Amino acid sequence: MTGRSRWWLLSAIAALVMTAATVYGVGEWRRYQSLQAAPSSVDVATGPSLSGPRVIFRNTAVGDDYGRVAAVPLDDPGAPRAVSDLECDRVDATPERTVCLRTVRGVVTTFEATVYGADGTQESSWPLPGIPSRTRLSESSRLVATTAFVTGHSYVAVGFSTETVVTDTVAGTSANIQEFEFTVDGRRVTSPDRNMWGVTFAADDNTFFATAASGGQTWLVEGDLAARTLVAIKQGAECPSLSPDGSRLAYKKDLDPGADARWAIAVLDLATGVEVVLPGEQSIDDQAEWLDDGTVLYGLPRIDAVGDNDIWAVAADGSSDPVVFIERAMSPAVVREG
Amino acid sequence: MYISLRSAPDDMRPQGAGRGAKVSSVVITLGIVSMLTDISSESVSAILPLYITGVIGLSTIAYGFLDGIYQGISAFVRIAAGWASDRGGQPKWVAFFGYGLSALARVGLLFASGFAALTAVITVDRLGKGIRTAPRDALISASSDPDNLGRSFGTHRMLDTVGAALGPLLAFVILFLIPDGYSTVFVVSLAFALLGVALLGIVVPNIRPAEGPSEGPSEGRSDRPAATQPAAPRFRWNQLTDPRLRRLLVAAGLLGLLTIGDGFIYLLLQTRGAFAAEYFPLLYVGTNLTFLALAIPFGRLADRVGRARIFVVGHLALLAAYVVAALPVNGALLTIACLLLLGMFYAATDGILAALASQFTPPEARATGIAAAQTVVALSRLVASTTFGLLWFLYGSQAAVIGVAVALAIVIPVVALLLRRPARVRADA
Numbered sequence: 001m002t003g004r005s006r007w008w009l010l011s012a013i014a015a016l017v018m019t020a021a022t023v024y025g026v027g028e029w030r031r032y033q034s035l036q037a038a039p040s041s042v043d044v045a046t047g048p049s050l051s052g053p054r055v056i057f058r059n060t061a062v063g064d065d066y067g068r069v070a071a072v073p074l075d076d077p078g079a080p081r082a083v084s085d086l087e088c089d090r091v092d093a094t095p096e097r098t099v100c101l102r103t104v105r106g107v108v109t110t111f112e113a114t115v116y117g118a119d120g121t122q123e124s125s126w127p128l129p130g131i132p133s134r135t136r137l138s139e140s141s142r143l144v145a146t147t148a149f150v151t152g153h154s155y156v157a158v159g160f161s162t163e164t165v166v167t168d169t170v171a172g173t174s175a176n177i178q179e180f181e182f183t184v185d186g187r188r189v190t191s192p193d194r195n196m197w198g199v200t201f202a203a204d205d206n207t208f209f210a211t212a213a214s215g216g217q218t219w220l221v222e223g224d225l226a227a228r229t230l231v232a233i234k235q236g237a238e239c240p241s242l243s244p245d246g247s248r249l250a251y252k253k254d255l256d257p258g259a260d261a262r263w264a265i266a267v268l269d270l271a272t273g274v275e276v277v278l279p280g281e282q283s284i285d286d287q288a289e290w291l292d293d294g295t296v297l298y299g300l301p302r303i304d305a306v307g308d309n310d311i312w313a314v315a316a317d318g319s320s321d322p323v324v325f326i327e328r329a330m331s332p333a334v335v336r337e338g
Numbered sequence: 339m340y341i342s343l344r345s346a347p348d349d350m351r352p353q354g355a356g357r358g359a360k361v362s363s364v365v366i367t368l369g370i371v372s373m374l375t376d377i378s379s380e381s382v383s384a385i386l387p388l389y390i391t392g393v394i395g396l397s398t399i400a401y402g403f404l405d406g407i408y409q410g411i412s413a414f415v416r417i418a419a420g421w422a423s424d425r426g427g428q429p430k431w432v433a434f435f436g437y438g439l440s441a442l443a444r445v446g447l448l449f450a451s452g453f454a455a456l457t458a459v460i461t462v463d464r465l466g467k468g469i470r471t472a473p474r475d476a477l478i479s480a481s482s483d484p485d486n487l488g489r490s491f492g493t494h495r496m497l498d499t500v501g502a503a504l505g506p507l508l509a510f511v512i513l514f515l516i517p518d519g520y521s522t523v524f525v526v527s528l529a530f531a532l533l534g535v536a537l538l539g540i541v542v543p544n545i546r547p548a549e550g551p552s553e554g555p556s557e558g559r560s561d562r563p564a565a566t567q568p569a570a571p572r573f574r575w576n577q578l579t580d581p582r583l584r585r586l587l588v589a590a591g592l593l594g595l596l597t598i599g600d601g602f603i604y605l606l607l608q609t610r611g612a613f614a615a616e617y618f619p620l621l622y623v624g625t626n627l628t629f630l631a632l633a634i635p636f637g638r639l640a641d642r643v644g645r646a647r648i649f650v651v652g653h654l655a656l657l658a659a660y661v662v663a664a665l666p667v668n669g670a671l672l673t674i675a676c677l678l679l680l681g682m683f684y685a686a687t688d689g690i691l692a693a694l695a696s697q698f699t700p701p702e703a704r705a706t707g708i709a710a711a712q713t714v715v716a717l718s719r720l721v722a723s724t725t726f727g728l729l730w731f732l733y734g735s736q737a738a739v740i741g742v743a744v745a746l747a748i749v750i751p752v753v754a755l756l757l758r759r760p761a762r763v764r765a766d767a
Contacts, residue, residue: 006540013536021529028522029515066518103388105514131387149387193727283453307393307518 040065042328043080054335055297056093059083060308061328069100074291074334077326086116089132092333096141097123097169101132101148113146115169129163134239134287138201142170143225145199145208162197164210166225177223177230182212184232189214196221196230198239198287202246209240209249220251220268234268239287241296243316244336246270250288250296250316253277265296267316276318289332290316291325299330364481365490367541368474369497374534375437376498378444378527379463380505385513389520390456412468413716420472420709429473429480429705430544436470437538439463441531447524472709479696479704480545487697488645491689492637499630503623578707583698587714589753590691593653594718596746598726598739600625600680606663606735607673621677628681629688636685637693645694646757652686653750655679660743664736691715 040063053074059065059081069091070081088100098116103109111128113135134147143166150161167174177196182189191214199210208223212230220237221230240251253266255277265278265288278296286299296316302308309330314322326332423432443463450459475491482490509523516522604621640648659679662672692708699707729738 010540017529017532021526024525025522028519032516105517109510
């Protein structure tokens with residue numbers, strides 16, 4: 001091939017490839033614009049936002065309400081959802097407060113946590129060090145836990161890093177639980193690869209449960225905010241969620257440890273130490289939420305649609321197979337009163 | 339960089355024209371290939387965490403696992419690819435295969451929607467990176483004037499780093515315009531990858547500095563410039579026994595054992611609390627910019643005063659970075675100083691190591707020699723990070739860094755002695 005024909009060939013390929021990418025990009029931009037204008041693909045109720053016992057969640061139905069916080073009545077989860085204008089990646093709520101973790105897109109993408117009052121006014125907001133992962137409010141609404149991946153830590157040769165902070169909205173203080181004293185079988189673990197995530201609070205606003213990881217292992221830990229301690233109570237359990245009566249913990253358990261992970265939800269009775277693995281075919285990667293003392297909710301990605309999820313419900317004693325509870329939704333939070 | 343786009347490949351002279359010669363247009367073309375490929379790969383890796391956790395819905399452990407693959411896998415295939423490149427005398431086509439494999443992985447990304455699929459796609463991408471690096475560096479070396487080697491590698495690394503800086507920017511601009519436009523990022527990334535592969539395949543000649551006239555398959559034969567066809571022996575492992583190469587491998591391994599990785603230094607700076615956590619990603623941008631600005635000047639300096647010397651000086655910069663990171667005081671200025679020192683360290687060592695390795699290896703074994711040096715560094719740094727984690731655990735962050743700094747201060751003079759002779763005789767390499 002001569003020099004000239006090489007350059008022609010290269011220019012032709014460059015023109016073809018760049019045109020194709022541009023056409024695709026413009027098409028996607030148009031699709032996104034029309035999506036913003038399109039009606040939602042699920043029934044949506046208009047009017048004032050829901051009050052009373054309800055499940056709030058992140059709406060993942062395609063349409064202009066995608067990514068917004070929505071709610072359905074606790075006793076009628078199939079009812080048309082009331083959609084708010086709050087956009088959140090992760091959400092949790094009590095009758096008094098809502099906490100929302102979100103991605104603020106831009107040329108430099110940032111992340112933030114925001115707390116709203118019952119009337120929807122913003123109470124406080126602070127930046128997160130990376131991508132939102134988990135958030136929980138305590139039953140009294142006093143404590144807020146947020147977990148985010150720390151962006152940039154991935155440049156540590158291998159592994160990932162999370163930052164989990166518990167904020168006390170009354171005292172106005174916050175604590176990074178990675179700095180707490182962490183013990184496994186009485187031995188202190190201070191390795192820098194420690195990571196903590198997925199907090200769930202007990203009713204006393206001091207005790208909490210979370211996940212701790214170090215050296216490729218994970219533990220379910222019981223934390224004490226005042227004493228600033230974390231004590232491992234079980235190995236191989238992640239993202240705990242305490243039942244309303246405080247007697248049991250639901251968490252993710254890896255049924256196939258090794259390179260592949262197949263997570264199922266398991267329920268541990270704190271008094272007896274008896275663990276029940278709940279039925280379900282798909283691998284579950286979510287922090288469970290208790291609908292009531294007998295039922296556990298969790299989000300599952302839809303196999304047929306990237307970016308879409310359903311919320312499933314399963315009996316906490318493992319007596320029945322999971323069923324879809326709310327379609328096209330994720331990050332469920334049960335608000336029992338109010 | 340427009341120079342290379344204008345000069346036709348047919349009149350390239352792979353062996354440069356003596357002192358003061360400009361960097362070969364092959365090197366610049368290879369630099370642009372790397373830049374396009376880095377725009378492609380870095381645009382995806384910048385948004386991958388967002389995509390994995392936000393869109394696909396996987397969480398912490400899954401992300402950590404994928405990230406581990408992303409970092410670790412390429413070291414293992416590197417030597418094999420270097421050997422294949424030397425053995426077959428086809429560095430361009432081995433590199434082409436590596437670049438092509440990564441481009442293919444971009445196609446897979448468009449369809450991967452689960453953990454297993456993503457793992458496979460990322461594995462293929464990183465395998466491609468491992469395969470292409472050593473033959474590509476051998477091509478740079480073969481098309482450069484031996485006196486100009488540092489500057490050539492500096493130019494290549496500069497263009498490469500420009501791509502690494504542009505990629506994330508491009509990805510975030512796309513997501514800004516189309517908030518759910520992950521597939522657009524993947525398509526654009528694929529486009530840049532294909533451009534890079536096309537540029538390499540069509541424009542870069544397959545320079546085989548040590549190939550017999552009638553051996554090997556015939557495809558790509560017309561690519562070969564006439565000046566690069568001396569009849570020479572083919573690759574044998576015992577061609578890697580040059581004592582200077584062995585000393586370089588020992589030196590690089592020793593220094594690698596005391597190179598703890600920027601992540602730890604960033605963590606140290608962060609725990610000292612000199613800046614808000616949200617600025618954390620900017621630390622690595624700062625290091626990259628310094629690397630970008632200094633790669634060529636340091637390469638030229640290395641050609642003038644000796645590559646081994648600059649390689650050693652680069653580690654003095656690393657030592658200074660440790661000292662700054664260990665200082666018990668806060669301050670934005672200290673943080674910036676630390677980033678500048680880290681950037682200097684990379685500018686003085688990354689390309690220079692490849693230049694040194696090719697200087698100490700006969701042409702017919704060059705890709706293997708470069709791969710050996712790079713693998714020694716990668717593996718020793720892996721050991722360093724693990725060990726440093728343990729030291730941090732046992733003695734605390736401050737003491738651990740001071741310990742490593744002291745060890746580095748002892749090893750640097752030893753390495754300087756070890757590399758001293760080669761530095762003197764470098765002209766007749």
